[in-house]
Amino acid sequence: MKNLLLLFAVLFSLNSNAQGLMIDRLAGDHCLIRISADDHSKYLILPIEDKAPEANIRVICDNELVRTINVRLALSHIDYYVPYIIDEHKGKDLLLEAHIPVDHSNRGGVASEVCLKNLRLSNTFDASNVEKFRPVYHHTPEYAWMNDPNGMFYLNGEWHLYYQYGPYGSMWNNMTWGHSVSKDLIHWEHREPALWGDAIGAMFSGSCVIDHDNTAGFGKDAVVAMYTAARPTAYGCDIQTQGLAYSHDGGNTFIKYENNPVLTADIPDFRDPNPFWNEEIGKWNLIMASGQEMRLYSSPNLKDWTEESRFGLGIGGHGGVWECPDLFPLPNPKAKNSKFRTPAQKWVLVCNINPGGPMGGSATQYFIGDFDGHKFTVDNPERYQNGGLWMDYGKDHYATVSFYNGPDNRRTVVAWMSNWEYANDVPTMQFRSANSIARDMFLYEGQDGELYLGSRPSPEYDATDELKAQGFDKQFKVKGSGTWTLSNNEGDEVKIIYDQKAMTLSVDRTKSGKVDFNQNFPCVTTAPVHNKLTSIRVFIDKCSVEVFGNNGEVVLTNLVFPSSPLK
Numbered sequence: 001m002k003n004l005l006l007l008f009a010v011l012f013s014l015n016s017n018a019q020g021l022m023i024d025r026l027a028g029d030h031c032l033i034r035i036s037a038d039d040h041s042k043y044l045i046l047p048i049e050d051k052a053p054e055a056n057i058r059v060i061c062d063n064e065l066v067r068t069i070n071v072r073l074a075l076s077h078i079d080y081y082v083p084y085i086i087d088e089h090k091g092k093d094l095l096l097e098a099h100i101p102v103d104h105s106n107r108g109g110v111a112s113e114v115c116l117k118n119l120r121l122s123n124t125f126d127a128s129n130v131e132k133f134r135p136v137y138h139h140t141p142e143y144a145w146m147n148d149p150n151g152m153f154y155l156n157g158e159w160h161l162y163y164q165y166g167p168y169g170s171m172w173n174n175m176t177w178g179h180s181v182s183k184d185l186i187h188w189e190h191r192e193p194a195l196w197g198d199a200i201g202a203m204f205s206g207s208c209v210i211d212h213d214n215t216a217g218f219g220k221d222a223v224v225a226m227y228t229a230a231r232p233t234a235y236g237c238d239i240q241t242q243g244l245a246y247s248h249d250g251g252n253t254f255i256k257y258e259n260n261p262v263l264t265a266d267i268p269d270f271r272d273p274n275p276f277w278n279e280e281i282g283k284w285n286l287i288m289a290s291g292q293e294m295r296l297y298s299s300p301n302l303k304d305w306t307e308e309s310r311f312g313l314g315i316g317g318h319g320g321v322w323e324c325p326d327l328f329p330l331p332n333p334k335a336k337n338s339k340f341r342t343p344a345q346k347w348v349l350v351c352n353i354n355p356g357g358p359m360g361g362s363a364t365q366y367f368i369g370d371f372d373g374h375k376f377t378v379d380n381p382e383r384y385q386n387g388g389l390w391m392d393y394g395k396d397h398y399a400t401v402s403f404y405n406g407p408d409n410r411r412t413v414v415a416w417m418s419n420w421e422y423a424n425d426v427p428t429m430q431f432r433s434a435n436s437i438a439r440d441m442f443l444y445e446g447q448d449g450e451l452y453l454g455s456r457p458s459p460e461y462d463a464t465d466e467l468k469a470q471g472f473d474k475q476f477k478v479k480g481s482g483t484w485t486l487s488n489n490e491g492d493e494v495k496i497i498y499d500q501k502a503m504t505l506s507v508d509r510t511k512s513g514k515v516d517f518n519q520n521f522p523c524v525t526t527a528p529v530h531n532k533l534t535s536i537r538v539f540i541d542k543c544s545v546e547v548f549g550n551n552g553e554v555v556l557t558n559l560v561f562p563s564s565p566l567k
Helices: 002-015 114-118
Strands: 022-025 030-035 043-048 055-061 064-071 080-085 094-099 120-122 144-155 158-166 176-182 188-195 202-211 222-232 238-247 270-278 283-290 293-299 306-311 321-331 345-354 363-371 376-378 398-402 412-416 439-445 451-457 473-477 482-487 493-499 504-508 524-528 535-541 544-549 554-559
Touching (some): 144 176, 158 188, 158 202, 188 222, 202 238, 238 270, 270 321, 283 321, 293 321, 321 398, 345 376, 345 398, 363 398, 482 535, 493 535, 493 544, 524 554
Antiparallel strands (some): 022 030, 030 094, 043 080, 043 120, 055 064, 158 176, 202 222, 270 283, 283 293, 321 345, 345 363, 398 412, 439 451, 535 544, 544 554
């Protein structure tokens, strides 16, 4: 009788928990998790272990597959929790089929795993900060993984920032579009994810435009997102196609176009669409990353695209795949005092590359030239024959793209502040990755007579004394070669070194604190200086140092993980 009662207790613990979840073990490493329609919780709370293998969960409602996610469910211990939103299926039973890979030689099977014992339903999720390295004034996700900024635009006094978001853990996976909004580029409000994966694919990078004239037929002033849907195949590469979604509420919620995809190609790396309205031709233009080149298109309606030209083969940096393009005009500083017919503006083509950056791993290169709505023609091609020109010479500045519809014709950009060499390894868990501060693009002339792309801190950072008062915004006058050291009481330090003779500006983070989590992290990054330096401005946060020489003529962005804040 005693043994019978013990067996009943074991079976009961396997098939339910105190909060009403029903769990049925299936053959092998599978189980079913049932959530009753009578339960009105908002979240299913999932326990995560970063070093566990990925479990696969199929979410089923009304016998239809509604979502598939990969998540590192805890097997031996819990690092943190993430929520799965279930209240979108209110009033319906939910069935989650989970494949949880376990080592049966050492474990008692899927029923014994920590994850199943710690699943729970809840109406709240505590996302309050528990990380010493979470930035004070840089944008981060509320929790979980973030990489490339996506779909950024400015509308009605608000900056909308979408981003590649993996909501079920702090390592890359389950790509959706996260969404945050700010009125000042410093304080961010987190909103619900805007685009979820579907049967066509996961939501990879893309862009948003405002269709003032209803060219696409989605409505006047509709916010239209163009994105890459990516789906892995059995033979090892993604199928990447381009889709549309539109919003009638200013970008908070989107409806996907019923006839997606709208653009395809016969190559594997075909992604990151960036459309923009071109008044000169009265059509939309589109720049697409396509392997190791860019393809340029035109369209009257955002749906029907004609290829116009290609750019990039044999020019610039080609150490890795080309990604996250942008194409925009900027005022030409040479036009002000020129006695010749110098164009008032030049076009800048931005190309993010991984790997192949000047300091290793991922980085942002650019090209300066002209664009007539059909073809981009680079100025002085010989400048790019031995590699690219780089927007930022730090180690942690990637996937840089600009906001559409910026105020006062500003071309404002934000970058992902990390590097693919170690992005999954940085010493945070509750969240992974931050964005750089926002920067306004400009062209300037170097002492060699060539044009270069600069990126100065956006003026919003000048409007507050809060950053200066807390030591986050430091400015130095430069009178020749020198070294400036940021440090703390524990002996961590970051050195900023200007060599006037060599015309270089460097940042040394080799002794900046925690540097041993990846062999590629400790380094000295060095940038060429094209005019004599007279000033340096440094933005410091809990996990980053951004150095601007001559108000953005030369920039270096680097992550740091000091024992205590640097000063």
